[in-house]
Amino acid sequence: MGLQLDERKLKILQAIIHNYLETGEPVGSRTISKYTDLHLSSATIRNEMADLEELGYILQPHTSAGRIPSDKGYRLYVDNMMREKEKEVDEIKEMLLEREDRMEQLLKQVAKLLAVSTNYATMISAPQTRKNKLKFIQLSKMDAHQLLAVIVIEGNVIKNNMLRMEEELDDETILKLNILLNTHLNGLSAEEINLNMISAMKRQAGIHSDIVSEVIDAVADAIRADEDLEIYTSGTNNIFRYPELADNRKASELINTFEEKQMLTELVRDTLADESNTGIQVYIGEETPIRTMKDCSIVTATYELEEGMRGTIGIIGPTRMDYDKVVDTLKTLMHQLDILYKKQ
Amino acid sequence: MGLQLDERKLKILQAIIHNYLETGEPVGSRTISKYTDLHLSSATIRNEMADLEELGYILQPHTSAGRIPSDKGYRLYVDNMMREKEKEVDEIKEMLLEREDRMEQLLKQVAKLLAVSTNYATMISAPQTRKNKLKFIQLSKMDAHQLLAVIVIEGNVIKNNMLRMEEELDDETILKLNILLNTHLNGLSAEEINLNMISAMKRQAGIHSDIVSEVIDAVADAIRADEDLEIYTSGTNNIFRYPELADNRKASELINTFEEKQMLTELVRDTLADESNTGIQVYIGEETPIRTMKDCSIVTATYELEEGMRGTIGIIGPTRMDYDKVVDTLKTLMHQLDILYKKQ
DNA sequence: GTTAGCACTCATAACGGACGAGTGCTAATA
DNA sequence: TATTAGCACTCGTCCGTTATGAGTGCTAAC
Numbered sequence: 001m002g003l004q005l006d007e008r009k010l011k012i013l014q015a016i017i018h019n020y021l022e023t024g025e026p027v028g029s030r031t032i033s034k035y036t037d038l039h040l041s042s043a044t045i046r047n048e049m050a051d052l053e054e055l056g057y058i059l060q061p062h063t064s065a066g067r068i069p070s071d072k073g074y075r076l077y078v079d080n081m082m083r084e085k086e087k088e089v090d091e092i093k094e095m096l097l098e099r100e101d102r103m104e105q106l107l108k109q110v111a112k113l114l115a116v117s118t119n120y121a122t123m124i125s126a127p128q129t130r131k132n133k134l135k136f137i138q139l140s141k142m143d144a145h146q147l148l149a150v151i152v153i154e155g156n157v158i159k160n161n162m163l164r165m166e167e168e169l170d171d172e173t174i175l176k177l178n179i180l181l182n183t184h185l186n187g188l189s190a191e192e193i194n195l196n197m198i199s200a201m202k203r204q205a206g207i208h209s210d211i212v213s214e215v216i217d218a219v220a221d222a223i224r225a226d227e228d229l230e231i232y233t234s235g236t237n238n239i240f241r242y243p244e245l246a247d248n249r250k251a252s253e254l255i256n257t258f259e260e261k262q263m264l265t266e267l268v269r270d271t272l273a274d275e276s277n278t279g280i281q282v283y284i285g286e287e288t289p290i291r292t293m294k295d296c297s298i299v300t301a302t303y304e305l306e307e308g309m310r311g312t313i314g315i316i317g318p319t320r321m322d323y324d325k326v327v328d329t330l331k332t333l334m335h336q337l338d339i340l341y342k343k344q
Numbered sequence: 345m346g347l348q349l350d351e352r353k354l355k356i357l358q359a360i361i362h363n364y365l366e367t368g369e370p371v372g373s374r375t376i377s378k379y380t381d382l383h384l385s386s387a388t389i390r391n392e393m394a395d396l397e398e399l400g401y402i403l404q405p406h407t408s409a410g411r412i413p414s415d416k417g418y419r420l421y422v423d424n425m426m427r428e429k430e431k432e433v434d435e436i437k438e439m440l441l442e443r444e445d446r447m448e449q450l451l452k453q454v455a456k457l458l459a460v461s462t463n464y465a466t467m468i469s470a471p472q473t474r475k476n477k478l479k480f481i482q483l484s485k486m487d488a489h490q491l492l493a494v495i496v497i498e499g500n501v502i503k504n505n506m507l508r509m510e511e512e513l514d515d516e517t518i519l520k521l522n523i524l525l526n527t528h529l530n531g532l533s534a535e536e537i538n539l540n541m542i543s544a545m546k547r548q549a550g551i552h553s554d555i556v557s558e559v560i561d562a563v564a565d566a567i568r569a570d571e572d573l574e575i576y577t578s579g580t581n582n583i584f585r586y587p588e589l590a591d592n593r594k595a596s597e598l599i600n601t602f603e604e605k606q607m608l609t610e611l612v613r614d615t616l617a618d619e620s621n622t623g624i625q626v627y628i629g630e631e632t633p634i635r636t637m638k639d640c641s642i643v644t645a646t647y648e649l650e651e652g653m654r655g656t657i658g659i660i661g662p663t664r665m666d667y668d669k670v671v672d673t674l675k676t677l678m679h680q681l682d683i684l685y686k687k688q
Numbered sequence: 689g690t691t692a693g694c695a696c697t698c699a700t701a702a703c704g705g706a707c708g709a710g711t712g713c714t715a716a717t718a
Numbered sequence: 719t720a721t722t723a724g725c726a727c728t729c730g731t732c733c734g735t736t737a738t739g740a741g742t743g744c745t746a747a748c
Contacts (some may be wrong), residue, residue, distance in 0.1 A: 026740095028740065028741050029742080030740085040690080041690070041691050041692080042691090042741090043690075043693090043743095044689085044690060044692050046741085046742065046743075047743095050742090050743080060741095060742090061699095061701070062698065063697055063699095063740070063741090063742070064698050064742050064743095066695045066740080066741065066742095106690080130716080136486060136492070138482065138484050138492075138494070140480065140482050140494070141499070142479070142496065143478060146500070148482075148494070148502070148503070150482070150484070150492070150494050152486065152492065156486070158504040158508070160494070160502040160504070162500055162502075173715080176731080185366070198476040234603065236599055236600075236603050237596045237597075237599045237600040239591050240595065240596040244626075246592050248590050251581075251584065254582075255580055255581045255599060256580075256581040259579075259580050259581065370710090371712085372709065372710050373710070374709085374710080374713080384721080384722090385723075386710090386722090387720050387722050387723070387724090388721055388722070390710085390712075391712095391721090394711090394712080402723085404710095404711090405730095406728090406729065407710090407728055407729060407730095408709070408710045408711050408712095408727080408728045408730080409710070409711090409729080409730075410709080410710065449692065505699095641746070
């Protein structure tokens with residue numbers, strides 16, 4: 001039987017995909033006949049295309065239009081391509097983040113750069129620690145009724161919290177509280193801080209046990225702060241480059257998805273939840289976990305700054321995305337990120 | 345001569361604007377004839393409309409279409425309306441911001457709420473202090489080579505900075521540095537920190553003068569941090585509700601403007617620069633300072649939390665914006681903000 | 689197995705007429 | 719003198735028709 005994917009069919013499929021990526025228009029048999037180095041007439045190509053359609057790799061938007069790749073077609077293409085690139089995977093080195101706001105700037109820049117260079121919409125999530133351990137606590141008196149709690153998490157993520165005091169505390173008391181908190185809590189994760197420990201601390205704090213409670217609440221907040229993971233997007237308006245996404249209904253939905261970020265957050269969370277996943281993931285068309293993006297493809301890459309500090313970069317475009325280029329770009333980007341980080 | 349804006353012409357103009365706001369379609373004479381309580385025939389209305397057009401308050405998209413309000417027409421309408429509302433202006437009370445991140449949450453929520461309730465795109469800027477004075481500095485040793493500098497600005501804005509030390513400092517040295525920095529710098533603004541003071545501090549710090557330099561740099565950074573004022577946007581996709589903004593070219597430009605925020609930042613900066621401006625500002629069509637928004641109207645409101653802490657809320661929609669409702673909403677919103685803030 | 693040729697399909701653009709909303713003008717009316 | 723009815727006219731929009739052309743499937747010849 002002829003319904004097997006032989007070398008020639010594969011070449012034709014690739015030609016169709018390449019051409020469609022460039023033009024965004026259905027590809028006809030005659031185009032392929034000229035485009036490839038197979039030296040076949042359009043009639044032969046037509047026969048092969050009929051087979052490819054039956055196999056589900058391409059489809060016809062309507063009778064007597066050319067063919068466009070199906071999700072299954074893209075999938076095959078991507079899988080092939082990925083296998084070729086696998087050998088170039090470079091390791092991401094340990095990095096240090098020094099300042100939260102500088103990190104933010106960097107991430108925004110990366111998203112923008114990526115959007116401009118690929119002409120797709122992009123997103124990037126700030127790195128999240130899985131095992132958040134408390135590194136340091138510092139209480140400082142701001143004025144008679146306000147106490148500043150600075151909480152530093154491993155990986156140098158810093159959280160500030162302003163606490164309200166009923167009665168004013170003297171400097172010595174604050175010093176004692178600082179020592180108490182640091183000796184008990186430093187190096188612990190959320191699971192390791194238990195009720196016994198808390199009540200012991202409160203006992204030692206005596207009349208200031210309410211302050212201890214407040215600080216512990218703040219610490220708990222800080223440690224589980226990765227709940228609301230920050231996502232930066234860029235190049236949203238790139239979707240207007242692709243007529244298949246640019247009609248009002250779809251564009252509105254997409255833009256909303258980007259702005260709300262709720263869905264993106266879930267996608268990132270899922271990607272990061274899979275601890276083993278440090279590579280590149282490609283969702284094509286209906287495969288995407290985000291309903292409003294079923295006409296899009298999403299390519300995500302997980303980066304790791306240091307042990308346990310991971311984030312996700314995503315590129316969102318039409319299903320006729322230049323997968324090859326996108327994956328390449330993501331790979332080299334990770335390399336760049338590495339260098340950039342080691343510098344500062 | 346008949347080319348004077350009398351009572352009746354004004355009523356007709358208002359009727360045109362109201363109707364156009366609802367439908368988005370050019371308004372014909374017959375519609376007005378039925379819509380108003382003037383009990384005039386369409387012919388009379390037509391005559392009046394011809395006058396209104398000659399006066400520049402309305403225009404005809406093409407012969408034998410109805411009329412639509414011109415920017416000048418909207419302007420008249422808004423000015424009239426504002427005069428009526430002036431009496432209800434309520435004072436914005438002093439408020440306290442406790443936590444930076446809670447503030448951020450609140451602002452995002454406000455933007456969203458506003459977008460949903462008005463069906464326009466919205467933006468809100470975080471409150472900015474004009475006269476940034478340093479309130480408190482705290483250096484803490486994180487490990488052998490890292491020093492955390494916590495810098496608190498008046499209004500309880502907190503900035504963290506991680507400094508790298510060449511040689512390790514002992515606790516006593518750090519305590520001394522803390523005292524040195526706080527006694528010299530607390531309560532000062534950027535202009536008040538001069539070179540004399542800096543060299544005096546360096547002299548006192550002796551071999552640790554390089555740390556002092558770094559801290560001062562960080563303080564300078566923090567004080568002038570309002571350079572990059574934060575802006576949150578919401579409801580961008582609302583522009584698709586208005587066909588006159590929803591064509592691909594315009595939508596793409598608008599969405600880009602919202603995403604880049606550069607232009608919005610400048611708008612906010614200008615709005616805030618005018619110290620006397622505590623009210624509501626309306627830019628109609630070509631009046632807007634942002635080129636890409638020349639088919640839109642922008643309504644901005646300046647809010648003030650406490651003396652000198654001001655921010656801007658903006659609503660962006662088509663020129664056929666429901667100015668009345670928007671201004672009302674902004675007024676009540678400020679009231680709500682007030683209550684919300686006093687609660688926590 | 690490959691290809692030339694041909695009839696067929698169908699989306700798209702171009703054309704043209706009908707429709708109708710809305711206008712300006714004129715003449716009649718209060 | 720202001721208002722209004724009436725009417726001819728304009729012009730965007732809708733809709734059906736036709737022409738075009740890209741692309742197909744099939745068949746027969748190579």
